[in-house]
Amino acid sequence: MPRTDLETLEPICQRVTLNIPENCPWQWDKEFNLALTVIDRQDEIMVELPLTLEFSNKWDFDTIGDADAAIGDFFQAGFGVVPGQKIFTMDPVNGVVLYATWWPWGDDERISLRLGLVSVFGDKLSNADVKQLICRWLNLE
Numbered sequence: 167m168p169r170t171d172l173e174t175l176e177p178i179c180q181r182v183t184l185n186i187p188e189n190c191p192w193q194w195d196k197e198f199n200l201a202l203t204v205i206d207r208q209d210e211i212m213v214e215l216p217l218t219l220e221f222s223n224k225w226d227f228d229t230i231g232d233a234d235a236a237i238g239d240f241f242q243a244g245f246g247v248v249p250g251q252k253i254f255t256m257d258p259v260n261g262v263v264l265y266a267t268w269w270p271w272g273d274d275e276r277i278s279l280r281l282g283l284v285s286v287f288g289d290k291l292s293n294a295d296v297k298q299l300i301c302r303w304l305n306l307e
Contacts, residue, residue: 172283172299175264178220178256179281179303182266185212186279192306198244199293200267200282201300207275217266221254236286237263261288 183192187209195202205213218224223233227249230238237255241247245267252268262285269278281304283296291299301307 171260172262174259175256175262175283175299176303178264179300182216182220182281183304185209185216192304194297194301194306195280198280198282199296200280201304201306202278202280205277205279207270207277210277213277213279214268217254217268220256221264221266222257223255225253225255226251234286237284240284240286258286261285262291 186192186203186205190203190205190209192201192203194200225233225237225241225247227247230241230247230253232238233241233255241253247253250270254266254268256264262283265282265284267278267280267282269280271277281300283291283299285291
């Protein structure tokens with residue numbers, strides 16, 4: 167059963183998606199257990215603005231070391247952070263952090279945007295719960 171104590175994160179996810187072009191549908195990234203969309207570089211400013219407004223923190227290669235240990239360790243171990251990449255995080259809600267990753271492609275023409283949840287303390291979310299919550303919030307089947 168999914169956790170209902172995280173429902174305050176749903177409107178944030180929905181506002182983040184408002185500027186994503188229609189030709190950039192969300193899909194489920196099974197490898198990382200995240201929602202994924204790929205945008206064109208020309209839409210960068212329009213799509214990044216809601217991330218900057220909605221998320222409490224913005225991290226990059228130079229600043230990820232300043233993040234709380236649980237957050238920094240999660241991103242360094244699970245993804246690695248290289249120059250040009252950005253991570254947006256909310257403050258924890260009942261031990262869970264909503265985050266977005268912003269990964270420009272090597273061709274400098276596209277950007278992968280992913281949304282996910284990570285438990286930083288308390289009861290851990292299962293991969294199935296993460297998928298169910300994020301998919302429901304993004305209307306992703």
